[in-house]
Amino acid sequence: MSTKLDATSARERVRAFVAAHRDVTDRVGFLRARFDAGLAWVHFPEGLGGLGASRDLQEVVDAEFAGTPQPDLGKQGVGLGMAAPTILACGTDAQRRRFLRPLWTGEEIWCQLFSEPGAGSDLAAVATRAVRDGDEWVVDGQKVWTSGAHHARWGILIARTDPDVPKHAGMTYFVCDMAAPGVEVRPLRQITGEAEFNEVFLSSVRLADDLRVGGVGEGWRVAQTTLMNERVAIGGEPVEPGGGPIGPVLETWRTRPDLRTHDLHRRLLALWVDAEATRLAAARFREQLAAGLPGPEGSAAKLAFSTLNQRLSGLDVELNREAGLRYDDWTFRRSDDVDMFGRDAGYRYLRAKGNSIEGGTSEILRTVIAERVLGLPPEPRTDKNVPWKGLPR
Amino acid sequence: MSLLYTEQEQDLRDAVRAVLADRCSANTVLARVEGDLPYDGDLWRVLARDVGVAGLLVPESLGGAGASSREAAVVLEELGRAVAPVPFLTSAVLATTVLLRAGTSEAGKILGDLAAGATTAAVAVSLAADPFRPGGNDVVAEDGGLTGVVPCVAGAEVADVLLVPVGDAVHAVTEFTVDTDVSLDLTRPVATVTLRAAQSVRVADSSDAVPYALAYTAGLLASEQLGVAEWCLDTTVAYAKERTQFARPIGSFQAVKHRLADLWLDVVRARAVARNAADQLTGGLTDAARTAVATAQAWCSPVAVHAAEECVQLHGGIGMTWEHPAHLYLKRAKADSIALGAAGDHRDALAGLAGVPAPA
Numbered sequence: 131m132s133t134k135l136d137a138t139s140a141r142e143r144v145r146a147f148v149a150a151h152r153d154v155t156d157r158v159g160f161l162r163a164r165f166d167a168g169l170a171w172v173h174f175p176e177g178l179g180g181l182g183a184s185r186d187l188q189e190v191v192d193a194e195f196a197g198t199p200q201p202d203l204g205k206q207g208v209g210l211g212m213a214a215p216t217i218l219a220c221g222t223d224a225q226r227r228r229f230l231r232p233l234w235t236g237e238e239i240w241c242q243l244f245s246e247p248g249a250g251s252d253l254a255a256v257a258t259r260a261v262r263d264g265d266e267w268v269v270d271g272q273k274v275w276t277s278g279a280h281h282a283r284w285g286i287l288i289a290r291t292d293p294d295v296p297k298h299a300g301m302t303y304f305v306c307d308m309a310a311p312g313v314e315v316r317p318l319r320q321i322t323g324e325a326e327f328n329e330v331f332l333s334s335v336r337l338a339d340d341l342r343v344g345g346v347g348e349g350w351r352v353a354q355t356t357l358m359n360e361r362v363a364i365g366g367e368p369v370e371p372g373g374g375p376i377g378p379v380l381e382t383w384r385t386r387p388d389l390r391t392h393d394l395h396r397r398l399l400a401l402w403v404d405a406e407a408t409r410l411a412a413a414r415f416r417e418q419l420a421a422g423l424p425g426p427e428g429s430a431a432k433l434a435f436s437t438l439n440q441r442l443s444g445l446d447v448e449l450n451r452e453a454g455l456r457y458d459d460w461t462f463r464r465s466d467d468v469d470m471f472g473r474d475a476g477y478r479y480l481r482a483k484g485n486s487i488e489g490g491t492s493e494i495l496r497t498v499i500a501e502r503v504l505g506l507p508p509e510p511r512t513d514k515n516v517p518w519k520g521l522p523r
Numbered sequence: 524m525s526l527l528y529t530e531q532e533q534d535l536r537d538a539v540r541a542v543l544a545d546r547c548s549a550n551t552v553l554a555r556v557e558g559d560l561p562y563d564g565d566l567w568r569v570l571a572r573d574v575g576v577a578g579l580l581v582p583e584s585l586g587g588a589g590a591s592s593r594e595a596a597v598v599l600e601e602l603g604r605a606v607a608p609v610p611f612l613t614s615a616v617l618a619t620t621v622l623l624r625a626g627t628s629e630a631g632k633i634l635g636d637l638a639a640g641a642t643t644a645a646v647a648v649s650l651a652a653d654p655f656r657p658g659g660n661d662v663v664a665e666d667g668g669l670t671g672v673v674p675c676v677a678g679a680e681v682a683d684v685l686l687v688p689v690g691d692a693v694h695a696v697t698e699f700t701v702d703t704d705v706s707l708d709l710t711r712p713v714a715t716v717t718l719r720a721a722q723s724v725r726v727a728d729s730s731d732a733v734p735y736a737l738a739y740t741a742g743l744l745a746s747e748q749l750g751v752a753e754w755c756l757d758t759t760v761a762y763a764k765e766r767t768q769f770a771r772p773i774g775s776f777q778a779v780k781h782r783l784a785d786l787w788l789d790v791v792r793a794r795a796v797a798r799n800a801a802d803q804l805t806g807g808l809t810d811a812a813r814t815a816v817a818t819a820q821a822w823c824s825p826v827a828v829h830a831a832e833e834c835v836q837l838h839g840g841i842g843m844t845w846e847h848p849a850h851l852y853l854k855r856a857k858a859d860s861i862a863l864g865a866a867g868d869h870r871d872a873l874a875g876l877a878g879v880p881a882p883a
């Protein structure tokens with residue numbers, strides 16, 4: 131692009147695009163055209179869904195696209211939030227061209243094959259092995275808690291390629307073909323009754339070397355890109371005062387005066403303040419990003435949000451009294467999506483328990499803040515400079 | 524609107540911080556609280572006149588800097604960080620806002636002197652006054668002048684002018700006696716003010732200016748609380764890096780680390796709500812500003828107290844000593860949590876402001 135895109139020209143571009151595509155009614159068709167026009171992620175390069183513009187214009191563009199066909203943020207969450215930025219930052223040109231467009235349109239769904247039974251918080255302990263065989267890799271192991279694996283065409287995978295070096299050095303990052311022979315996805319039922327996540331067994335799965343993202347042994351570095359984006363994505367979107375997770379509680383409070391008690395009132399007011407402080411901190415963080423001053427506050431968003439969400443949904447169940455004694459549906463089924471607004475308080479309460487576990491537990495986030503933001507000394511470690519194969523498991 | 528600091532605001536911060544670094548170290552403040560009164564007149568003159576903080580909120584037409592609540596808030600962050608014993612909050616914010624709101628020519632005359640740093644003023648209300656239910660006092664206007672006693676007034680010892688709400692009006696008096704109480708907050712003590720047939724000048728014909736100024740000042744007090752909390756966090760983090768027990772820095776223990784991470788998260792949000800209140804107040808006390816003020820007070824009061832309490836605890840024995848400045852911050856934070864409405868008073872106000880009505 132010769133001239134730099136600003137907010138006004140971005141808005142004009144979107145308006146012109148929307149006007150020109152008024153008659154495109156199918157979602158995928160519209161999203162394909164939006165990608166091709168560089169209006170998927172404006173900060174991505176031209177030809178890859180973007181215009182090479184500044185990142186803060188995305189908010190302007192998204193606002194302007196309100197009311198048009200949208201990507202499915204539930205099903206496409208891993209793809210949009212984690213796989214896309216990782217492939218852009220660390221993938222080859224061929225990978226970018228192959229994967230980004232159908233990822234954006236939702237024609238191909240992605241999942242995250244990171245956690246294992248023996249490697250959760252300690253992600254660098256992964257034991258799934260990838261062994262080179264000519265132009266291919268042969269992958270064996272088990273992944274767990276894989277959200278949406280049942281929809282996924284591709285998975286972002288970290289596997290051990292060298293067990294003889296310390297754990298952080300022996301991993302490699304791949305795109306896993308979920309349709310390949312040897313990939314088996316089994317649902318895991320959650321406390322909400324349904325199965326949002328799965329266990330994924332990988333038995334002699336053959337992946338071509340061109341599905342490797344980054345160098346052999348660089349898997350940890352590539353995974354950091356993914357995880358940083360995961361925490362930003364979980365931190366949430368801009369909302370109005372009283373919006374977001376406190377919305378449904380306020381709605382019940384206002385429409386059901388018969389349920390109000392003094393104790394709940396006191397606690398709800400305290401949570402209102404908490405929600406507003408958390409909302410304003412997120413707004414301030416976005417302002418810093420837009421001004422090109424990214425601060426460490428980003429890592430705070432997820433921690434604050436998960437605690438708040440849990441307290442609010444807990445209060446919500448109590449506020450609902452008799453309705454709080456009932457539950458909408460325990461049926462064991464595959465879920466498409468996390469529905470924090472369409473379902474009952476009981477579901478929200480149970481699902482919110484995952485917020486402080488998924489994407490890095492709250493304990494791990496506190497350690498990250500203490501060490502990386504506050505600069506406190508690390509804990510003594512027994513797992514550094516020891517070959518992975520010698521670690522206790 | 525912006526929750527960030529402008530370049531000018533950063534410059535103002537740097538100027539205030541430089542003066543405080545030079546003249547208001549923790550040891551200086553500790554030494555001052557041993558005397559009769561903690562207030563540091565020299566420090567105040569430098570800040571008021573040279574840096575120009577006294578007239579920040581006063582319009583240029585009256586001799587002030589014509590700045591806004593945003594700049595005043597930045598000054599308060601720095602004064603909080605240093606628990607600086609100067610009458611900025613009581614004179615340059617609270618009394619100044621009463622006079623600005625009064626808008627009379629008598630008020631204008633006093634404002635000119637305040638802005639120039641020639642005099643300071645205080646408002647004869649209890650520091651514990653809740654802006655939503657300020658209550659009255661027992662001062663009466665009799666033939667000979669104003670008579671009465673007002674307890675728990677802050678900044679009166681160094682005030683040349685006292686602004687006294689009486690009935691429906693606000694009066695300015697210069698003859699009054701001040702008896703300083705032995706106070707929890709060593710750096711901003713409270714005092715009993717007594718008026719005996721004091722001659723007065725009427726500066727406002729309505730008493731509305733007082734609750735208005737109390738709410739406005741409560742919003743800016745949040746920035747002082749932010750400064751207090753920030754000092755406590757920074758000091759504790761620094762100590763946790765340097766203090767060694769069990770052959771490792773105490774900051775490497777997770778029990779310590781996680782508490783500090785949580786405290787940091789609270790302070791990050793304190794900054795957001797305090798900046799929001801300061802920003803909203805630039806347009807006066809609109810409903811949005813009242814909501815922002817109540818939110819900022821409800822959040823920052825307990826955060827400042829918690830930060831100071833963590834500071835004492837994580838310093839161990841040294842944190843319990845008179846010699847370490849942590850107690851100055853604990854005392855200020857605790858007194859601030861009562862000042863201008865407790866957190867609970869502000870949460871109660873939010874019931875109406877945010878549409879969360881109480882049970883019938």
Ligand SMILES: Cc1cc2nc3c(=O)[nH]c(=O)nc-3n(C[C@H](O)[C@H](O)[C@H](O)COP(=O)(O)OP(=O)(O)OC[C@H]3O[C@@H](n4cnc5c(N)ncnc54)[C@H](O)[C@@H]3O)c2cc1C
Pocket residue numbers: 241242243244245247249250251252274275276277278327484487488489490491492493494777
């Ligand atoms: C709803 C949900 C969806 C998920 N989706 C995915 C997905 O799509 N893909 C994927 O790869 N993973 C996914 N996960 C997995 C998630 O990332 C892990 O569960 C998480 O990282 C924790 O790992 P773990 O379950 O092995 O617990 P552990 O690591 O065993 O932790 C158990 C407890 O010990 C604590 N702990 C562990 N280490 C420390 C330490 N050093 N200091 C202090 N405390 C510690 C933890 O905080 C936790 O409380 C999902 C999880 C949930 C709940």
